Amino acid sequence: MTEHHQSESEPTENKSLLSGKVIVGFIVALVIIVVALWFTRGGEPEPAPVEPQPIEQPVIAEPEPEPIPEPEVDVTSEPDPVVIPIPEEELEPVEQEPPLPALDEAGPVLVDEAMAAGLNTSPVDSENMVRKLVVLAESMAKGELVREAHVVAGPESRFMVQEIDHQLYIDERTYARFDELATWFYGLDTDALVRLYNRYEPVFEQAHDEIKQPGTRLRARLLDAIAILLDTPEPTGLLALKDDKVMYTFADPELEALLPAQKQLLRMGPDNRALVKTKLREIRQRLQQ
Numbered sequence: 001m002t003e004h005h006q007s008e009s010e011p012t013e014n015k016s017l018l019s020g021k022v023i024v025g026f027i028v029a030l031v032i033i034v035v036a037l038w039f040t041r042g043g044e045p046e047p048a049p050v051e052p053q054p055i056e057q058p059v060i061a062e063p064e065p066e067p068i069p070e071p072e073v074d075v076t077s078e079p080d081p082v083v084i085p086i087p088e089e090e091l092e093p094v095e096q097e098p099p100l101p102a103l104d105e106a107g108p109v110l111v112d113e114a115m116a117a118g119l120n121t122s123p124v125d126s127e128n129m130v131r132k133l134v135v136l137a138e139s140m141a142k143g144e145l146v147r148e149a150h151v152v153a154g155p156e157s158r159f160m161v162q163e164i165d166h167q168l169y170i171d172e173r174t175y176a177r178f179d180e181l182a183t184w185f186y187g188l189d190t191d192a193l194v195r196l197y198n199r200y201e202p203v204f205e206q207a208h209d210e211i212k213q214p215g216t217r218l219r220a221r222l223l224d225a226i227a228i229l230l231d232t233p234e235p236t237g238l239l240a241l242k243d244d245k246v247m248y249t250f251a252d253p254e255l256e257a258l259l260p261a262q263k264q265l266l267r268m269g270p271d272n273r274a275l276v277k278t279k280l281r282e283i284r285q286r287l288q289q
Contacts (some may be wrong), residue, residue, distance in 0.1 A: 169253075
């Protein structure tokens, strides 16, 4: 009974072992196949990776900015500008100088123009004035005096002297005889005087042609006459005199040796002499410009 029992259990165990081996073998075979496939495929190049295609993004149009409305201008808030017309500049008519008169008629016309220019011509004698002035200028340029050529009257009062300790001197009161004449000459407008001379210079030159030395001009002779008068010395104190019966002469030899035009300026006195010299310097400056 015992043996029979063993014989039945063996076939059962063998059957179980066989089933286990079959399963194990199947698994092993499956692993071998997978490994074989792995190594056989390892030598083939891997397929190139597929580059991802860029996905186009839809373009979204930005909305245009709405125009900013311009501020409305209230045309009624500001008045229209007032346009002030600018008056056109009126051009003053240019006054044409009248033609110069002939030499023989020039004196009265010259005096009238001098008065119109504001010059005091009351002491002036207009008769044959242009020729007289030219003779006076030419003679004074030599230091001489031609009394017939004077166009202004001299003083009416007489020349006065005084005696001190048996010596004659010029009475200083006699200088007052020339006060009016010196003040008149000094008060003349220098610019107006020279402008008038410049305008009438052709007429003066025509008169000068009648008496001049060749190659000289009146303007130069005027400057020579002025220079001689300005060179008059300025002595101080009383001026001593000598009575030569016919006329009085200066006791000082240096003063008596002066030119007649210079000695006449000494007899006018220091104050009047200063006025005359000041005016002569002004005239010379304008004539030389």
